Amino acid sequence: MPLPATLSLLRVLWRREGDLLNLLPANAYKVEAGWLGWSRRSILIVNEPSEVRRILADADGIFPKNDLMTGAVEPLIGDSIFVSSGETWRRQRRMVAPAFSNLHLETAFSAMDAAIDDRVIALDKAAASGADISIDLVMSWLTADVICRTVFSAPLAHGVAEDVYDDFKIFERSAAHVELKRLILSPAFEDxxxxxxxxxxxKRIREHLGTMVDPHLRAGADFKDIASAVIAARDPETGQGFTREELIDQLGVFFLAGHETSASALTWAFFIAATRPEMLARIRGEIDTVCGDGPVGFNHMPRLTYLRNFFREVLRLYPPITFIPRVALKPCEIAGHKLKRGAMVMIAPWTLHRHESYWKDAQVFDPDRWTPERAGEMTKDAYIPFGLGPRVCVGAAFAGVEAALILARLLRRYDFDVHDADTVRPAARLTTRPSDPVRASLKRR
Ligand code: HEM
Incomplete structure (x- = not known):
């Protein structure tokens, strides 16, 4: 039975707000799978965890990344790891994954720390002057800076990197709107x-990325960053490395996939910490116990368990990737629904993570649900903020460390007083963001 959505659809189109959450009817949070109302092409939203795994693992090659999404990002990142499929993807994944190993993560950690040092200078000034900040903008800048420093050893304030950041904003705004219109109005596989x-x-972003890649490609260059690790990677079968264009594709992906996602999660994390004093007190207590008065170090990460559970819970109720779209290449059946070729298959961490059949007190923000004693409450494969199966996020560990470090350092240093907290609402654009900027004032502790 189709989920009724025509009114919401008209509202979303009329307001041009690009918010897909408004298209979700109430039973999207209750069904195993259901058709998402009216659109030119049929869209099945799938919650049932074993079907979610089947689709995302895609052993039979029926459910590649959705053509709408791949079309939208192709001018930016070509046929790179985020969108490619089959043998092309397998080769890319083999070559890219080692750049995110624990060894590289430890090196990346000091670059993350340096990005926070810079932000702290700006935030101290805001705290001293009483000027408001927008938590989203601070996080967006900070996570973009982290990507630039960890991938290219260049701070974002460096002119070229800043140009990439500005052009990305243009791309993201337009891509979100174009994608929504296409989602509703276009038939499958239309170019x-x-x-x-x-x-x-x-084109400009790619030229800038090229300018940042080139110093790494020069003979004798010795950077200890993610770009160097990806440049050094060789296909184990052919012994070939990536060409310059392929490098621009792959490194562009890290900027695309790795900064707005982390910024989204951190914005929600700071908002929640600022509005839940009892949780904030536990986070701060843990940091004091584990790190004392000294700096937060890489070796402290495994022991910040409450902070980790808090962040896990943020990713459950506010998963940055709201929807993981795939397309059916052949007629098939999912949870009793028959799909034609070209049907869109929408796996939504947003609905799955809030589904009352798979979570105890699904709507309650409760970091302690992640403690080992309560492991029995969990439903297998119902938690997928980083996706699932072979295409699971390659930067998941990176994102976890980045978030823990940023949260630990900034929550320890400042009180955040969020203005109009009652009016903050989620919206799904390219990532799950607050519908309006979250404004706050800061005080040094
Ligand atoms: C909280 C932060 C993050 C979240 C929630 C997140 C989420 C995701 C999700 C859901 C996918 C799977 C998409 C799909 O199956 O269609 C994915 C893939 C990917 N992510 Fe992340 N991500 C985050 C941070 C990062 C970071 C920091 C990087 C790199 C610096 C990164 C790089 C990638 C790449 C390269 C892929 C494609 C992997 C493949 O297809 O083999 N992500 N991410």
């Missing part, structure tokens, strides 16, 4: 051209 200004922004 729809992007706006010229977006293509121009993509």
């Amino acid at each position: 729809i051209p992007q706006h010229t200004h977006v293509l121009t922004a993509c």
